Amino acid sequence: MMVVLTAAESAAAAGAHGDGAATAMRIVIEAARLMGAPRLIPIKSAHIDGALYHGDSGVLFAEKLVAGGAAVSVPASLNVGSLDLTGCARVRLEGATRDMARRLMRAYEAMGCAPTWTCAPYQAGRRPAFGTDVAWGESNAVAFCNSVLGARTNRYGDFLDIACAIAGRAPDYGLHRPENRRATFVADVSGLSAALRDSDIAFPVLGALFGRLAGSAVGVIDGLQGCCSEDRLKAFGAAAASSGGVGLFHVAGETPEAPTLAAALGGAPPAHVVPVTPAMLAEALASLSTATGDAVDAVAIGSPHLSLGEIDALDRLLGERKAVRPIYACAGRHVLGAIEADGRRAALERRGVTLVIDTCVVVTPILPAAGGALMTNSGKFAHYAPGNTGYAVHYGSLADCVESAVAGRLVRIDPLWR
């Protein structure tokens, strides 16, 4: 299929605004052609996941764009990089690799991207309006943007996110089109106890289960009315986008495109309804843990990056006690600024918390190289830590994580375990 271009798009591709802008527009047009998109559409913002170092070719590409005068034409935030540029946490990348990782981050900043360096841009003031088209990368941010904010984005991968941000355009296909945003199946969780449905620990587990049920289909969860906070939906989406290809989910009565179950389904009958049983949830819960025994060598929280509310919860649960196992708390600069201003950064660090800013512990080497058992309350950390860090994982609630870090061994106090 031919992609029909406007005169302005053709001119940009031919170099009217410089070599960098031309490269970006040609990449967007080629992606549109491959995916069968009939045209390009304007976008309001971008969230860019391309500044994580995978090899030198990505650095050369970003620097070629910079050399060609490329700059983003819409507000663009940056996802995590491979280094903590604030110096809160020490990243064990050395020599040429460290230099290249830094060059990559600097190149994206040079194109006008905001140095947000967070996977939770939606809690750092970047909240596109309902119904607007944007080009966001990073699977949890995509899920939140589509599902909780009701803005429209596909799952943008490396290179295409920055190309869209420079061109100000995206291929018109997939989740940009309203007809593809309708739920085609229902996950009915009303058979779970009310206490469970209203607990923080259930949301990553439900997300991991939902991701496996959904694959890349759009589904709606029924039975969580009145149980959802923004941080719970964030945790759900991150887990669902790790275990499956979930770019959009609906929660009946909670998310903006699902005022009712029928509305989420677009008035059509669902292809299937999955009654979620306590046994299914227990199986999903068990799948998040890979460690055996009661050793805990480190705790990691903050995937997606912690909100200020989640830092408050950590602070409250830890109280005046000191953790004997390191607690790696991953967050963005938007949270660091707030806790430096009120003096809590130093207090948390004295009590055994290592803040990890601009990056996180599963994308770059921060955890002690010795390995061992990692405890987390994040469905996404639980999914990726074994493969990316070599650590085995205990999954638990935030309270379980804090008690385990204080005790130096696995402690479970959350009622879900009883």
Add this chain to the structure above:
Amino acid sequence: MALKAEALIPGEARGRVCVLRAPISFWGGVDPRTGDVIDARHPDRGLNIAGVILGLPGTIGSSSASSVLLELVHAGRAPAALLVVEPDAVLLLGLIVAREMGWPRPPAIRCDAAALAGLHGRRIAIGRDGTITPLAEP
């Protein structure tokens, strides 16, 4: 007899076809420096994909698959051509970017699943228009 397929990324190539036995995620599944299949659960683990005409029965989406393919192209360890059943925008974006970088890039051809299976182990030539021509054994 020649087979007409769709040239997603046009180009010419000659070589022997190797069709993977299972879908693969390039990120975490292929070593970007060597082209070795490194996914511990993949049936073709240990295969080196550099220089072969690689048939992909499916890809598992990772948003960084394009980075791995670009890295393979840059390192001279990319397949000679890709034969895919469905276009994967993320993976093939690595080839789109390779062209923008001025690096020689392999073609990508779409063919149906049955045709792809029949090509395993055969020597073929790929033409710029997507024509696949079987070659005699040397």
